[in-house]
Amino acid sequence: MKLFKFDKSNGKQISKFNSDFIMSRITQTTKAAHIGCMHLEENGIVGYHQAVSPQLLLIVSGEGLVRGEQEEYFKVEAGDAVSWNKGEWHETKTDTGLMAIVIESEELSPLMHMA
Known part of the structure; x- marks a missing residue:
């Protein structure tokens, strides 16, 4: 398990095309990617299981706890x-x-795009 940030402080100012915004890069793929939006309600859980493919979880709102193979939660x-x-x-x-x-x-390959 690796933890990253994609908040504003990790973004880059974009001014091309007369733009004015900050872009936080996440990932890039040339192979198929499945992208979904997950909603966990109060006391929600995605049970302990093996990832079926490399997976990236981007927290958009709220807060929670994650763990990898160790019993330590982050x-x-x-x-x-x-x-x-x-x-x-x-x-x-x-x-x-x-x-x-x-x-x-x-x-x-989020390591190539996020720090």
């Missing part, structure tokens, strides 16, 4: 990202609810 909140490798055991849970974007692809 707090996550909006702007945090977590990646798991294919086959890696993991779990996500929340007391108060959270919304997250989930990206799954055999070709995920």
